[in-house]
Amino acid sequence: MRIAVVVLLLVAVGAKAADDAAVARPELAVLKMEEGVWDAAIEFPPAKPGDAPTHATGVQTNTFVTGQRWIRNDFEVNAKYGGHGTWGYDPKKQRYVGIWVDSNTDYIRLDEGAWDAASKTMTWTSELRQPDPYPPAKYRMTEEFRGDTRVLTMTAIGPKSGKEVPLGKITFTRRAVR
Numbered sequence: 001m002r003i004a005v006v007v008l009l010l011v012a013v014g015a016k017a018a019d020d021a022a023v024a025r026p027e028l029a030v031l032k033m034e035e036g037v038w039d040a041a042i043e044f045p046p047a048k049p050g051d052a053p054t055h056a057t058g059v060q061t062n063t064f065v066t067g068q069r070w071i072r073n074d075f076e077v078n079a080k081y082g083g084h085g086t087w088g089y090d091p092k093k094q095r096y097v098g099i100w101v102d103s104n105t106d107y108i109r110l111d112e113g114a115w116d117a118a119s120k121t122m123t124w125t126s127e128l129r130q131p132d133p134y135p136p137a138k139y140r141m142t143e144e145f146r147g148d149t150r151v152l153t154m155t156a157i158g159p160k161s162g163k164e165v166p167l168g169k170i171t172f173t174r175r176a177v178r
Contacts, residue, residue, distance in 0.1 A: 027089040030096070030115050030122065031071045033145055034062045038172040042077065045166045060172060075102075087111065096122070105129070111141075120145040128156055135159045148174040 040058035047054075058077035065072055070088040075081075080103075087098025096113035113124040122143045127136035138157040143150055154167040 025089065027091075027096075027115075028068065031064070031068075031088065034071060034073075034150070035064065036177070037061050037175040038150070039175060040075070040077070041171045041173070042168060043170075044168045058170075085111075087113070096124075098124070100126075109139075130159075140164075 038060040040060055042056040042058060044054045044056075046052060056077050058075060058081070060073060060075045062071050062073050064070070065086065070086050073083075073085040073087070075083040075085075083100060083102030085098055085100040087096060089095075090097045093112070096111075096115065098111040098113065100109040100111060101107075107129055109126050109128070111124045111126040113122050115122050122145075124141040124143070126139045128139045129136050137159055140155050140157065141152055142155075143152045150172040152170045152172065154169070155164045156167055157164055
């Protein structure tokens with residue numbers, strides 16, 4: 001019985017030390033900036049030239065997975081769209097990595113990100129699948145951190161043209177903690 005208690009205490013102390021080490025990593029401070037509940041104001045570009053952009057609202061909830069090495073993102077827009085992601089820092093790649101699934105796609109999107117501390121900007125890249133026979137398009141999300149506001153701009157880069165196509169912009173505003 002004493003051995004079991006000692007083992008449990010050692011496991012608990014080891015887990016606490018691992019949590020402290022994760023929080024102390026400077027790369028993980030970026031994740032901390034995204035923690036919380038955020039109201040989203042979304043703007044999509046016009047469907048045709050001359051049309052007005054369309055708008056939607058949503059809510060993003062970002063919570064840490066145990067250990068604070070990974071953050072989980074749940075995103076809902078007007079009860080018509082839902083998405084879920086998880087991201088963190090991969091020390092072997094020396095890049096941020098993430099996954100994303102949502103109600104509009106039938107695959108897991110794999111993202112890689114780079115943080116620019118000077119401009120407080122995270123840039124994520126990945127591929128967007130296109131309907132057959134088209135090749136995947138490059139996808140870029142640029143997120144600017146402005147305190148309790150974050151602005152995420154999404155663009156696709158045409159596989160043949162190389163031209164950037166705006167896909168939308170989301171302005172996130174942090175909800176006050178009650």
